[in-house]
């Protein structure tokens with residue numbers, strides 16, 4: 001397959017780049033805003049034709065959760081119009097689309113791992129735009145998979161793990177919220193999950209949940225990062241109300257991975273993947 005990867009300079013885009021040599025049967029075209037702005041349908045159509053694209057993996061998104069609260073138009077354009085364009089362009093060529101969404105489509109009041117069919121109810125602009133993006137892909141009628149993921153981190157770009165490592169080395173004390181519970185996802189694990197589903201083949205529309213295995217709070221995750229890196233500072237569990245942010249976040253957003261596992265995707269345990277990432281960062 002000729003595979004177009006959009007948002008190729010982000011965490012997930014770089015993770016797909018990292019594993020792409022394991023898939024020599026495919027040709028990958030990695031792009032980001034300068035080459036393909038996903039909000040520009042004409043450009044997309046042209047590139048799809050030029051490169052004879054068979055499949056698109058959309059890693060492009062507006063991911064600044066707090067900034068989205070005051071930057072609604074741009075978040076909507078990238079997270080709704082973008083996937084709508086990609087789905088339209090894919091449909092015209094009979095290409096497949098894999099689009100990535102988020103656990104922030106849920107309101108956080110669940111108390112058991114969320115299945116794909118669980119009621120959505122985003123509590124912020126980012127989650128609302130991502131949900132509308134999912135719907136646009138579904139409505140397009142193209143062959144598409146939407147994969148919701150959560151708490152993405154990697155050796156690439158800015159993310160929670162890298163921020164905690166920096167703060168852990170700068171500060172003597174740190175407070176991290178313990179009342180938001182979910183599961184981190186190492187982006188290269190998601191990249192493998194995406195390639196597994198793409199290689200398996202699909203028609204029509206389907207929705208999957210993918211994160212790493214296990215359940216923790218941001219506080220526990222930070223404890224593990226510090227333990228594995230021998231960072232000895234005082235880490236205090238705090239409530240979300242003690243760390244106010246422009247966007248509200250779901251208190252509980254653990255995803256149920258039963259469906260994606262049944263489709264042949266393996267789901268590594270969060271701490272095993274964290275160890276892999278820390279090793280990569282140490283290189």
Ligand SMILES: NC(=O)c1ccc[n+]([C@@H]2O[C@H](COP(=O)([O-])OP(=O)(O)OC[C@H]3O[C@@H](n4cnc5c(N)ncnc54)[C@H](OP(=O)(O)O)[C@@H]3O)[C@@H](O)[C@H]2O)c1
Pocket residue numbers: 006007008009010011012013032033036037038039058059060061062063078082100101102103130149150151152153157
């Ligand atoms: N990060 C998380 O914790 C998290 C959690 C759940 C779900 N997700 C979802 O997972 C996916 C991948 O996230 P990520 O963390 O890899 O995101 P990321 O690191 O923020 O990367 C997104 C990439 O998309 C690019 N982009 C922005 N607007 C674009 C446009 N109009 N056309 C083309 N490219 C554009 C960005 O470029 P600029 O940097 O120049 O803007 C960036 O390179 C997204 O769908 C996200 O919603 C992420």
